[in-house]
Amino acid sequence: MRAVVLGSLAIEVNGVPHSLSAFKPRQALALLLLNANRTVSVSGFVQELWDDNPPSSALTTLQTYILQLRKFLVRTLNISQATASKHVLQTVPGGYVFRVRPEQLDLVVFKQLAAQGYQSLATRDFATAAQQLRAALNVWQGQALVDVPAGPAIEPQVRGLEEARLVVLEQCIDADLGCGRHREVLSELAALSIEHPYNETLQGQFMLSLHRSGRRSDALETYQRIRSTLIEDVGLEPSSWLQQVHQAVLTDAGPDAMPMAHERRLVGSRG
CATH class of the missing domain: 1.10.10.10 (Winged helix-like DNA-binding domain superfamily/Winged helix DNA-binding domain)
Known part of the structure; x- marks a missing residue:
């Protein structure tokens, strides 16, 4: 079962x-x-x-x-x-x-794989982390309980699950970037940046992917678009982490000098 x-x-x-x-x-x-x-x-x-x-x-x-x-x-x-x-x-x-x-409940399997992936990411074992986090994402078969109209007890749990899925996706992309797979995730990030215009983690990862793929000007244009969106719609400047990404692109910093999204989460930055 x-x-x-x-x-x-x-x-x-x-x-x-x-x-x-x-x-x-x-x-x-x-x-x-x-x-x-x-x-x-x-x-x-x-x-x-x-x-x-x-x-x-x-x-x-x-x-x-x-x-x-x-x-x-x-x-x-x-x-x-x-x-x-x-x-x-x-x-x-x-x-x-x-x-x-x-092992009989997909939700538990997802959480276990995600936890393993986070542990590998924390030790900078990017290849293992990417494998584990992709495995966690592959447990999903669509939106959580997509065919069950949610009442007051189920709805917040479903929202929490979808947020957990998004965080795993962000961290999986971080692991891919740590492995040097910036071109492999570029198209995925392009779509995600449109789907989540206020998610600074995904936007910053998109900038890093563009920059490492030799598209520095596109990365800088992406930052200006994100900044305008945040200021006009939310009234906020980009987070310090996203500004660090912007500065790293401006100075043409190497991969080792690029700020990683999972390290940002460890210090509780916004976005």
């Missing part, structure tokens, strides 16, 4: 995805998987499923949804009802718990 939340919600068996068609049980399953191996309280379910307007039958209806989920697991995993209740979707005091091993 493999549970998928980094994309369309599904339970995969032998690589084949299985999903629920019913809206509310699917939402309940998403909440359980986001909190895998932890108790989701009855009140947490009620808030997610009905927000501030739960029906008088909310508790009974939730129990029906849990029963539907267990039947889904029985069919999908080819297990007994007793196994589903005792070892997968458990009833515990105050709520319910979905039990999975770390």
